[in-house]
Amino acid sequence: xxxxxxxxxxxxxxxxxxxxxxxxxxxxxxxxxxxxxxxxxxxxxxxxxxxxxxxxxxxxxxxxxxxxxxxxxxxxxxxxxxxxxxxxxxxxxxxxxxxxxxxxxxxxxxxxxxxxxxxxxxxxxxxxxxxxxxxxxxxxxxxxxxxxxxxxxxxxxxxxxxxxxxxxxxxxxxxxxxxxxxxxxxxxxxxxxxxxxxxxxxxxxxxxxxxxxxxxxxxxxxxxxxxxxxxxxxxxxxxxxxxxxxxxxxxxxxxxxxxxxxxxxxxxxxxxxxxxxxxxxxxx
Amino acid sequence: xxxxxxxxxxxxxxxxxxxxxxxxxxxxxxxxxxxxxxxxxxxxxxxxxxxxxxxxxxxxxxxxxxxxxxxxxxxxxxxxxxxxxxxxxxxxxxxxxxxxxxxxxxxxxxxxxxxxxxxxxxxxxxxxxxxxxxxxxxxxxxxxxxxxxxxxxxxxxxxxxxxxxxxxxxxxxxxxxxxxxxxxxxxxxxxxxxxxxxxxxxxxxxxxxxxxxxxxxxxxxxxxxxxxxxxxxxxxxxxxxxxxxxxxxxxxxxxxxxxxxxxxxx
Numbered sequence: 001x002x003x004x005x006x007x008x009x010x011x012x013x014x015x016x017x018x019x020x021x022x023x024x025x026x027x028x029x030x031x032x033x034x035x036x037x038x039x040x041x042x043x044x045x046x047x048x049x050x051x052x053x054x055x056x057x058x059x060x061x062x063x064x065x066x067x068x069x070x071x072x073x074x075x076x077x078x079x080x081x082x083x084x085x086x087x088x089x090x091x092x093x094x095x096x097x098x099x100x101x102x103x104x105x106x107x108x109x110x111x112x113x114x115x116x117x118x119x120x121x122x123x124x125x126x127x128x129x130x131x132x133x134x135x136x137x138x139x140x141x142x143x144x145x146x147x148x149x150x151x152x153x154x155x156x157x158x159x160x161x162x163x164x165x166x167x168x169x170x171x172x173x174x175x176x177x178x179x180x181x182x183x184x185x186x187x188x189x190x191x192x193x194x195x196x197x198x199x200x201x202x203x204x205x206x207x208x209x210x211x212x213x214x215x216x217x218x219x220x221x222x223x224x225x226x227x228x229x230x231x232x233x234x235x236x237x238x239x240x241x242x243x244x245x246x247x248x249x250x251x252x253x254x255x256x257x258x259x260x261x262x263x264x265x266x267x268x269x270x271x272x273x274x275x276x277x278x279x280x281x282x283x284x
Numbered sequence: 285x286x287x288x289x290x291x292x293x294x295x296x297x298x299x300x301x302x303x304x305x306x307x308x309x310x311x312x313x314x315x316x317x318x319x320x321x322x323x324x325x326x327x328x329x330x331x332x333x334x335x336x337x338x339x340x341x342x343x344x345x346x347x348x349x350x351x352x353x354x355x356x357x358x359x360x361x362x363x364x365x366x367x368x369x370x371x372x373x374x375x376x377x378x379x380x381x382x383x384x385x386x387x388x389x390x391x392x393x394x395x396x397x398x399x400x401x402x403x404x405x406x407x408x409x410x411x412x413x414x415x416x417x418x419x420x421x422x423x424x425x426x427x428x429x430x431x432x433x434x435x436x437x438x439x440x441x442x443x444x445x446x447x448x449x450x451x452x453x454x455x456x457x458x459x460x461x462x463x464x465x466x467x468x469x470x471x472x473x474x475x476x477x478x479x480x481x482x483x484x485x486x487x488x489x490x491x492x493x494x495x496x497x498x499x500x501x502x503x504x505x506x507x508x509x510x511x512x513x514x515x516x517x518x519x520x521x522x523x524x525x526x527x528x529x530x531x532x533x534x535x536x537x538x539x540x541x542x543x544x545x546x547x548x549x550x
Contacts, residue, residue, distance in 0.1 A: 008369050008373065012378055012381070015382070022400030022403065087299055087302065106300075113303050119492050120522075120529060164306065221393075227394070232515070242393060
């Protein structure tokens with residue numbers, strides 16, 4: 001039976017040391033002060049006395065930068081999720097309704113970009129959205145606009161980037177849900193005289209809500225902590241909490257403050273989301 | 285009925301155009317003679333030549349490949365063990381903890397994962413002298429940790445689908461559990477392991493944020509080099525690099541997809 005325990009112990013130990021323990025470390029360092037030393041934070045105990053305090057957290061609350069960054073992350077992630085739903089739902093529905101061999105090919109086409117480098121897909125949008133980029137050049141040569149639209153380094157570019165990179169996360173759970181939808185229900189609905197639109201809103205959409213929720217979570221959660229997309233596509237005033245943490249760590253070299261931002265992000269954003277998700281799951 | 289299907293076809297087509305225009309534009313402009321990324325200056329493969337002579341990019345690519353291979357392999361080992369424990373082993377005190385720890389990395393913001401691992405490494409180095417400094421080893425540990433979760437998901441779904449009576453028959457015939465695992469379970473779940481490995485490998489090759497936190501001065505990965513190049517402005521050799529990566533990934537995803545489809549049909 002010792003082998004059984006080895007099988008259990010190996011993954012437990014790895015995840016315990018490299019996943020659970022790090023959070024305790026972040027929590028610990030968030031209570032300390034930055035110091036000019038290696039590592040750049042003060043000691044937890046000075047002469048045997050506990051030297052940590054909640055100063056970093058008080059600063060988080062007092063400086064509007066952080067509060068605004070949390071709110072703005074939530075807003076950007078929310079708008080992007082709604083947009084991804086609007087783009088992804090018809091795609092997922094069309095794939096689920098198409099005949100079998102074509103369905104496999106279309107699904108493959110959805111997954112392929114998702115596995116193509118995330119960074120490079122974001123980078124591709126720089127080339128499209130720039131002032132002299134593909135979209136502006138095309139619109140200008142068609143005579144639709146006279147001077148380039150300013151799209152890059154705006155919140156608009158960030159929405160496009162998030163919707164684009166996380167679209168497969170929205171489509172796949174929606175597809176998995178819609179493909180199980182019983183066609184007989186739709187036929188029954190139209191036989192009873194419902195228009196396609198009312199069939200959709202009264203039958204299809206309510207039945208696909210678990211898929212909508214799953215897909216929205218998969219877009220919303222990573223979008224909240226996003227760093228790469230606002231850094232490459234957003235402007236200097238695009239405020240997102242992932243970017244604030246990154247700057248706090250790499251530019252200001254304030255490790256304790258970065259830790260406090262991370263802990264607050266976990267407590268205020270990630271855990272509530274997981275908790276609501278669990279509540280909803282247990283009800284459905 | 286007819287009108288709705290037309291609406292569906294149009295919106296799905298537009299969706300696929302949206303998905304593929306950026307990728308196609310990268311590939312097309314990688315063959316652009318012009319230095320200006322969005323002005324077409326004639327067909328040329330010079331950026332590929334430039335790429336192959338860039339020691340910084342080649343070095344970073346090599347580091348990324350090594351990290352990807354080692355961390356994907358470790359992630360398959362630990363991820364499979366975790367999946368086995370979760371699917372096959374009865375209840376024990378640590379099971380809910382393990383379940384949580386294999387699911388949580390999937391939803392954890394990368395900046396938090398990266399920061400927390402770095403702080404752990406720094407504290408460990410202070411306390412026990414290991415890991416000494418940061419470099420490939422620390423990135424490998426970090427990548428193993430979060431891609432392990434993806435492997436566990438893929439392998440778990442395969443284990444759940446697997447017919448257990450074959451295992452039970454072998455056990456009844458007197459085979460040891462270890463023998464049953466290597467002779468029966470492993471060959472049956474092998475496609476999931478390969479798919480999981482490829483997924484973990486791609487995730488590792490793709491990661492910028494966690495690698496930036498956990499790597500040291502001598503070990504810049506490919507995404508780190510690309511990110512610093514892109515930040516300075518769009519450069520055409522990145523298009524060439526992107527095209528090469530797209531081709532490699534398309535082939536890899538194609539193989540993984542075929543394996544998963546075959547596994548499902550059986």
